[in-house]
Amino acid sequence: MNISQYLTEEHRKCDSVYADVEKMVNEGEWENAEKLFKEFKEKTLLHFQKEEDILFPEFEQKTGIVMGPTQVMRMEHNQARELMERMEEALKNKNKEEFLSLGESLMILIQQHNMKEEQILYPMSDQHLDSEEMVVKMSELGEV
Numbered sequence: 001m002n003i004s005q006y007l008t009e010e011h012r013k014c015d016s017v018y019a020d021v022e023k024m025v026n027e028g029e030w031e032n033a034e035k036l037f038k039e040f041k042e043k044t045l046l047h048f049q050k051e052e053d054i055l056f057p058e059f060e061q062k063t064g065i066v067m068g069p070t071q072v073m074r075m076e077h078n079q080a081r082e083l084m085e086r087m088e089e090a091l092k093n094k095n096k097e098e099f100l101s102l103g104e105s106l107m108i109l110i111q112q113h114n115m116k117e118e119q120i121l122y123p124m125s126d127q128h129l130d131s132e133e134m135v136v137k138m139s140e141l142g143e144v
């Protein structure tokens with residue numbers, strides 16, 4: 001398995017969990033929604049950690065591109081982290097409208113972010129980095 005396959009699979013898993021969260025919120029199943037959102041947040045944060053702690057530093061070192069795509073990706077991760085905090089708050093307050101509206105912003109941000117990674121950053125990483133070693137290292141952090 002290469003970097004692209006490994007990390008793209010994690011994007012799909014997170015998307016699928018979020019789709020279920022949205023369904024729960026729409027059905028007013030607040031308790032389940034909260035539980036599932038926690039899982040979504042944990043998976044997403046673990047995925048970000050794999051990229052920020054393992055992939056991006058190696059990418060920067062091997063390609064010499066330091067102020068490029070990895071900086072943009074880190075910034076977008078922070079935007080996503082902030083949105084997830086606000087969504088958690090909205091869930092706690094059972095504020096459906098606020099939650100769904102923040103969720104829409106998050107999904108737009110994440111879809112565009114993931115597309116850039118899947119089309120540019122991951123293929124470049126597979127080209128310049130030791131794919132197998134990277135996948136092993138990222139796996140050591142846990143499973144999304």
Ligand SMILES: [Fe+2]
Pocket residue numbers: 048051073077113117
């Ligand atoms: Fe990312």
Ligand SMILES: [Fe+2]
Pocket residue numbers: 007011047051114117
């Ligand atoms: Fe990613």
